[in-house]
Amino acid sequence: MGREDKPKKSYLELIDHMKDKGITFNIMSEEDAELFLSSKNYYFKSTSYRSNFPKLNDKYLNLDFAYLVDFSAMDANLRRYLSDITLGVEHALKVRILNIIQNNASEDGYTIVDEFKQKHPKAYQTTLDYLANNRYSLDLFNKHHDDPAIWVLVEVMPFGPLSQFIEFYGFKYNHRELKNIVRNMKFAKNIRNAVAHSNPLLLNLFSEKEYIPHPTQAIVHEASNMDISSDLVSDMKIHDLVALFHLNKLLISKEARKHNYDDGQAVIARLSKHPDYYMTLxxxxxxxxxxxxLLDYQRDN
Known part of the structure; x- marks a missing residue:
């Protein structure tokens, strides 16, 4: 299918196209839908959630445009919450790895950087580039870019290079705790990247598109501690959320996790705001x- 088969459409033409697909405008009028698409969200993202609804003869069943708008709002709310979780985990990981290095008499803070640079030159350069291109860190770059200590490098490491460094250090010293962290980081990173780039999360849930035939056994074990059955961990998003919340419980203080739990209850309330919209989903x-x-797991028993 080429460009000529998918021409640019006006908002009214897009609305007509949705109506042809069985999407109704009973709860939200066509006029309000046009305003929404022109000022609050764009067509591609808003309509992506239609994949959650059943179709018959190529037409959606029981799908009003208001449901798609609501899904968009719920997803944005969920992503904001998970963004806070991932930022907290990322900070805690940096604190933990620097504390481990600080207490290692074999490390001077510089040799490990040289070794990491040799082993993972791309991750090292990505970190330096991030430091150089961040106008708020220019002074830090000017002072340390020639020979950065690990506490400087970790301070500015993006999540990807940080994962690689923790894996590198954990295996260098056969550090059991860090190896456990690494097993989860590579999957928690998927959630972090999704929320950072505003990728929709509430679609393709438990579908073949996101099915994992052989979920990671460590994640399956952690899910069982959360009272989540192993067959549900075969869903990619559930698999990765288990990894993220395991790290959160492992690394974040009891007080911070109490805030996570309370904020999460507000997310649940938003997800449950219109049960009549989603009775069949x-x-x-x-x-x-x-x-x-996942939220209950954050609380200490």
């Missing part, structure tokens, strides 16, 4: 149930 209701378990 079993995967979405399953996701809410699992998200509740």
């Amino acid at each position: 079993a995967p979405f209701k399953q996701f809410i149930s699992i998200f509740n378990k």
Whole structure:
């Protein structure tokens, strides 16, 4: 299918196209839908959530445009919450790895940087480039770019290079705790990247598109501690969320996790605001149930 088969459409033409696909405008009028698409969200992202709804003869069943708008709002709310979680985990990881290095008499803070640079030159250069291109860190770059100590490098490391460094250091010293962290970081990073780039999360839930035939056994074990069955961990997003929330419980203080739990309850309330919209969407209701378990796991028993 070429460009000529997908021409640019006006908002009214897009609305007509949705109507042809069975999407109704009973709750939200066509006029309000046009205003929404022109000022609050764009067509491609808003309509991506239609994949959650069943179709018959190429037409969606029981799908009003208001449901897509609501999904968009719920997803944005969920991403903001998970963004806070990932930022907290990232900070805690940096504190933990620097503390481990600080207490290692074999490390001077510089040799490990030289070794990492040799082993992972791309990750090292990515970190330096990030430091050089960040106008708020220019002074730090000017002072340290020739021979950065590990506490300077870790301070500005993006999540990807940080994951590689922790893996590198953990295996260098056969550090059991860091190896456990690494097993989870590579999957938690998927959630971090998704929320950082505003990728929709509430679609394709428990579908073949995101099915993992052989989920990581460590993640399956951690899910069981959260009362999440192993068959549900075969969903890619659930798999990665388990990894993220495991790290959060492992690294974040009890007080901070209490705030995470309370903020998460507000997310649950938003997901549950219009139950009448989604009575027939079993995967979405399953996701809410699992998200509740992820939140409960944050509390100390």
